[in-house]
Amino acid sequence: MKNIKTQDITNAIKEMCIEANHYLSEDMTKRLKDAASKEESELGKKILNQLQENLDIADKEQIPICQDTGMAVFFVEIGQEVHIEDGLLTDAINEGVRQGYTEGYLRKSVVGDPIERINTKDNTPAIIHYNIVAGDNLKITLAPKGFGSENMSRIFMLKPADGIEGVKEAILTAVKDAGPNACPPMVVGVGIGGTFEKSALMAKEALTRKFSARPSIPWVKDLEDEMLEKINKLGIGPGGLGGTTTALAVNINTYATHIAGLPVAINICCHVNRHTTRVL
Secondary structure, eight states, rough: OOOEHHHHHHHHHHHHHHHHOOOOOHHHHHHHHHHHHHOOOOOHHHHHHHHHHHEEEHHHHHOOSSSSOOBEEEEEEEEEEEEEEOOOOHHHHHHHHHHHHHHHHOOOOOOOSSTTTOOOSOOOEEEEEEEESSSOOOEEOOOOOHHHHHTTTEEEEEEEGGGHHHHHHHHHHHHHHHGGGOOOEEEEEEEEEEEEHHHHHHHHHHSOOOOOOOOOSSSHHHHHHHHHHHHHTTTOOOGGGGHHHHHSEEEEEEEETTTTTTEEEEEESSSSSOEEEEEO
């Protein structure tokens, strides 16, 4: 049994909130650089180079990559042999968000009620997804999600007869409808299977996957490659101003589903696909 104090969790969350909003992951940064070298449109290439310059400025000046520092979304894997000391895990996570967004001077974008719209002034509460796993580690992944791209996400409850072609059409429809509003180049997270809510959760978590971690299921890997190629042929391009780089990646997660359904969720993220992971 491993004992983990809530104060240690709070401190880690605070640091993660600041880190994720100031730096992109190494694979995201590399993918942006590669896109700039391959982009065929001169305007698109210029925009991609400006995005890279923005990352450099954020690093040197210690300012957020984007003014929308997002709603804090967490994927928490709790080992069965972990014991949380001195308080509740959810409270510790929210306190870390409060401290991180306050001390890091990050924009507070959360309202406490969806209709009354009163800002909570500390970016809490966070969105937290828990999963119990084997072992004695606490693995926390933070993905701050801005709503320019979040608002462009879709879910389709397809019929089994729609099959793989229906899935492809759903993905392309979501991307085409999003167009420039998702601040391309984008990363497209897709969840196929499960239920209504499971497919959406898979799509969101897919955005945090490293590009080098390809699916083990052959048809899923092939679908990712095909969808990325087709999306980049749509001509939306960087900033929605045309070009050959509309998406940097398509990441797909799948799960078992009911005989009568084929849920497909598409969660789009702009080029500021922020995420960071800590293991305690």
